Amino acid sequence: EAGVAQSPRYKIIEKRQSVAFWCNPISGHATLYWYQQILGQGPKLLIQFQNNGVVDDSQLPKDRFSAERLKGVDSTLKIQPAKLEDSAVYLCASSLIGPQQYFGPGTRLTVT
Amino acid sequence: ILNVEQSPQSLHVQEGDSTNFTCSFPSSNFYALHWYRWETAKSPEALFVMTLNGDEKKKGRISATLNTKEGYSYLYIKGSQPEDSATYLCAFTGNTGKLIFGQGTTLQVKP
Numbered sequence: 370e371a372g373v374a375q376s377p378r379y380k381i382i383e384k385r386q387s388v389a390f391w392c393n394p395i396s397g398h399a400t401l402y403w404y405q406q407i408l409g410q411g412p413k414l415l416i417q418f419q420n421n422g423v424v425d426d427s428q429l430p431k432d433r434f435s436a437e438r439l440k441g442v443d444s445t446l447k448i449q450p451a452k453l454e455d456s457a458v459y460l461c462a463s464s465l466i467g468p469q470q471y472f473g474p475g476t477r478l479t480v481t
Numbered sequence: 482i483l484n485v486e487q488s489p490q491s492l493h494v495q496e497g498d499s500t501n502f503t504c505s506f507p508s509s510n511f512y513a514l515h516w517y518r519w520e521t522a523k524s525p526e527a528l529f530v531m532t533l534n535g536d537e538k539k540k541g542r543i544s545a546t547l548n549t550k551e552g553y554s555y556l557y558i559k560g561s562q563p564e565d566s567a568t569y570l571c572a573f574t575g576n577t578g579k580l581i582f583g584q585g586t587t588l589q590v591k592p
Binding site: 417 | 485487512513515517522523524525526527530570572574578579580581582583584585
């Protein structure tokens with residue numbers, strides 16, 4: 370079974386630029402999550418989708434972050450414009466039923 | 482505010498040493514406790530999902546215990562090997578279903 374795929378794996382941008390990350394979950398997994406992991410901290414949930422609907426985006430900084438999952442499969446997370454404090458690893462995860470989540474390898478973003 | 486704390490923050494051991502880490506979590510509204518291993522440049526890998534007080538789980542040289550009444554879990558590694566070097570994350574799931582992560586324990590095993 371293929372795992373959660375993410376791209377790009379690494380991205381370096383300057384502050385005020387825009388960036389987008391892509392995630393392809395495990396086939397058949399209805400729930401998709403985006404997490405932000407800042408160095409020295411645990412991953413923090415940004416947004417949760419159930420199929421193509423948003424379940425929880427309470428911790429998403431909506432003035433600069435946006436996410437979509439139009440066909441209920443792939444998802445993109447966008448930051449526009451980026452700030453220095455957005456430097457982090459962005460993890461995508463998916464789940465079928467129950468609490469078990471399966472993670473992708475993450476995108477490491479550096480904002481200079 | 483739900484708080485999940487892990488200790489120590491980092492650990493350096495010699496190959497063959499046994500080691501353990503602690504995860505503290507809220508003792509109310511408990512649903513599950515997860516342990517993940519996250520190697521550099523790889524996906525976080527699920528080690529255990531634990532739901533019952535007193536639960537003990539084992540996977541090779543790694544084992545975990547759970548005390549939901551006092552809100553802690555221990556992860557043990559017996560006879561550490563260099564390939565055990567990783568960050569170990571615990572995550573609490575309460576009645577919201579969300580994963581609340583600790584900050585992780587980074588283990589470095591020297592050959």
